[in-house]
Amino acid sequence: MPRIPKRIRLLLLVAILLIGGFLSTSIASYVVSRDALREGLISSALPLTGDNIYSEIQKDMLRPVFISSQMAHDTFVRDWLLAGEQDPTQLSRFLREVKIKNGTFSSFLVSAKTMRYYHSDGILKTVAEDDSRDAWYFRVAKMPQEFETNVDPDLANRDKMTIFINYKIFDYEGQFIGVTGVGITLDTMRHLLQNYEARFQRRIYFVNQAGQVMLTGDDQQARTSILQQEGIGEVAHKILNHQTEPMAVTYSLNEQLVLLNTRFIPELGWYLIVEQNETADLRPVQTMFQFNLLISALVTLLVLFIATYSINRSQSYLETLAKTDGLTRLLNRHAFEAVLTQKRSELTRRQRSVSGILIDIDFFKQVNDQFGHTAGDEVLRQVANLLRKTARSSDTVARWGGEEFVILLDDCSKAMALELAERLRKVVAHFDFSLPDSYQVTISLGVVELLQGETEVEFFQRADQLLYAAKSSGRNCVMADL
Numbered sequence: 001m002p003r004i005p006k007r008i009r010l011l012l013l014v015a016i017l018l019i020g021g022f023l024s025t026s027i028a029s030y031v032v033s034r035d036a037l038r039e040g041l042i043s044s045a046l047p048l049t050g051d052n053i054y055s056e057i058q059k060d061m062l063r064p065v066f067i068s069s070q071m072a073h074d075t076f077v078r079d080w081l082l083a084g085e086q087d088p089t090q091l092s093r094f095l096r097e098v099k100i101k102n103g104t105f106s107s108f109l110v111s112a113k114t115m116r117y118y119h120s121d122g123i124l125k126t127v128a129e130d131d132s133r134d135a136w137y138f139r140v141a142k143m144p145q146e147f148e149t150n151v152d153p154d155l156a157n158r159d160k161m162t163i164f165i166n167y168k169i170f171d172y173e174g175q176f177i178g179v180t181g182v183g184i185t186l187d188t189m190r191h192l193l194q195n196y197e198a199r200f201q202r203r204i205y206f207v208n209q210a211g212q213v214m215l216t217g218d219d220q221q222a223r224t225s226i227l228q229q230e231g232i233g234e235v236a237h238k239i240l241n242h243q244t245e246p247m248a249v250t251y252s253l254n255e256q257l258v259l260l261n262t263r264f265i266p267e268l269g270w271y272l273i274v275e276q277n278e279t280a281d282l283r284p285v286q287t288m289f290q291f292n293l294l295i296s297a298l299v300t301l302l303v304l305f306i307a308t309y310s311i312n313r314s315q316s317y318l319e320t321l322a323k324t325d326g327l328t329r330l331l332n333r334h335a336f337e338a339v340l341t342q343k344r345s346e347l348t349r350r351q352r353s354v355s356g357i358l359i360d361i362d363f364f365k366q367v368n369d370q371f372g373h374t375a376g377d378e379v380l381r382q383v384a385n386l387l388r389k390t391a392r393s394s395d396t397v398a399r400w401g402g403e404e405f406v407i408l409l410d411d412c413s414k415a416m417a418l419e420l421a422e423r424l425r426k427v428v429a430h431f432d433f434s435l436p437d438s439y440q441v442t443i444s445l446g447v448v449e450l451l452q453g454e455t456e457v458e459f460f461q462r463a464d465q466l467l468y469a470a471k472s473s474g475r476n477c478v479m480a481d482l
C-alpha cells in the first residue's frame with residue numbers, strides 16, 4: 001500500500017475532526033430540537049386543543065340543559081300534563097316557541113301517563129318499551145339523576161344525529177310525570193372541529209366507545225372504526241380502554257410519526273381525538289439541520305483551504321531555508337550537490353555539456369585580519385552578488401563553503417565556461433568593494449567539464465586541482481584542464 005504523505009494525513013485528520021465535530025453537534029441539536037418539538041406537541045399543544053374544544057363543548061351543552069330545565073319546571077307544562085293532556089296543539093305551540101326562540105333543532109315531551117311523544121308539530125308517536133328506538137325514555141324514567149345528555153338519531157328529523165337533553169318532569173308532589181327537553185344537531189360541533197382543524201393543522205374527531213368515528217370536521221368522512229384503520233388500529237384498544245385523564249399516544253403511518261391526544265367526554269360518551277403528523281412541524285427543524293450541514297461543509301472547506309495554504313507556505317519556506325546559505329542567500333553546498341546529482345543523471349540520458357567553475361577569494365584571511373569579520377562578510381555577500389548577476393539565469397550558483405563558491409553551467413561547453421570564468425574574474429577585480437586603502441579583492445577560478453561516468457568527488461577533485469594551480473600561478477586567474 002502506498003504511504004500517505006504526512007501533510008495529507010494531517011489534512012485528513014483535520015477534515016475528519018471538523019466533519020465529525022460539526023456532524024455530531026448538528027445531529028445533536030437536530031435531535032434535541034425534534035424531541036423538544038415532539039414533547040411540546042405531546043405534553044402541551046395537543047392537550048391544549050383538547051381542553052379548548054372540551055370547554056367549548058361544555059359551554060355549548062350548558063345552554064340546552066338550562067332550556068330543558070326551564071321546560072321541565074314550567075307550570076304550564078306540568079298543569080297541562082296533570083289536566084290530562086287535553087289540547088295537544090297547546091303543547092305543540094309551547095314546544096314550537098321554545099324551539100324557535102332558542103334556535104334548537106328540536107323540542108319534545110313524552111308523557112309518563114299516555115306514553116305520547118309530542119314535538120313542535122303535534123304527536124309523533126306513542127313510545128313502547130319493546131321498541132329499541134324508545135329505549136332511551138325508559139332508561140331516563142328509571143335513572144336516579146334529573147337529566148342526561150344522549151346522542152341519538154332524531155326520529156322527528158330524518159334520523160339526524162342529535163344531542164338530546166332528556167329532563168325529567170315532576171308534579172308538585174314530586175311524582176314523575178314525563179320527560180322533556182331539546183335536541184341540538186352536531187353541526188355546531190362540526191363547525192368547531194373545522195375551525196380548530198384549520199387553525200392548528202390538526203385532525204380532530206370523535207369516536208364512540210366501540211371505536212366508530214362519529215363526528216369529524218369533514219361531513220363526508222366515512223364512519224369506519226378506528227380499530228380497523230391502518231396505523232391507529234395498533235393503539236385503538238389503548239384509547240378505548242382509557243376514560244380517566246387525557247392521554248398521549250403515538251403511532252406511525254406511512255413511516256411518519258403521528259402524535260395523538262385523546263380524552264373521554266362523559267357528556268357525549270365519546271372520545272375526542274386530536275392528532276397531528278409531526279412532519280410538517282419538523283420541516284423548519286430539518287431545514288435548519290440542512291443549513292447547519294451546509295455551513296459546516298463550507299467552514300470545513302475553508303479551514304482545509306487555509307490549512308493547505310499555510311502548510312504549503314511554511315513547507316516551501318522551510319525548504320528554501322534548508323537550501324539557502326544564510327549569509328550570501330546563494331544555494332548551500334547540500335542543495336548544490338542535489339542539483340549536480342540531477343544534472344549528472346540527465347547527462348547520461350541527453351547529449352549535452354555540463355561545466356563547473358570553482359571559485360576562491362584570494363587572500364581572504366587577510367581581509368578578515370585587516371578589516372575585521374564584518375567587512376569580510378560584506379565582501380562575501382558582494383562577491384556572491386557579482387557571481388549571481390554575471391552568470392546566466394540557468395546557471396546554478398552556490399556557496400561551497402568559507403570563501404569558496406561554485407557555479408554549475410548547464411548546456412555549456414568548457415570553452416564557454418572558460419569565457420564566463422574570465423568575465424567573472426574581471427568583474428570582481430574591477431569592482432569597488434569600498435575597503436580601506438583601496439584594497440582590491442580578486443578571485444581565482446578552476447574550470448572543468450563534467451565527464452561521462454565521472455563521480456561528483458572526481459569532478460570536484462579536478463576542479464580543486466585547477467583552482468590550486470590558479471593560486472600557484474599567482475592568483476586572480478582562471479585555470480582549465482586541457
Ligand SMILES: Nc1nc2c(ncn2[C@@H]2O[C@H](COP(=O)(O)OP(=O)(O)OP(=O)(O)O)[C@@H](O)[C@H]2O)c(=O)[nH]1
Binds near residue numbers: 471
Ligand atoms: N568573515 C568571514 N570569514 C570567513 C567565513 N568563512 C571562512 N572565513 C575565513 O576565510 C579565511 C580563509 O583563509 P584561507 O583558507 O587561509 O585562504 P586565503 O586567506 O583566502 O588564502 P588563499 O586561499 O590561499 O588565497 C579564513 O580565515 C576563514 O576564517 C565567513 O563566513 N565570514
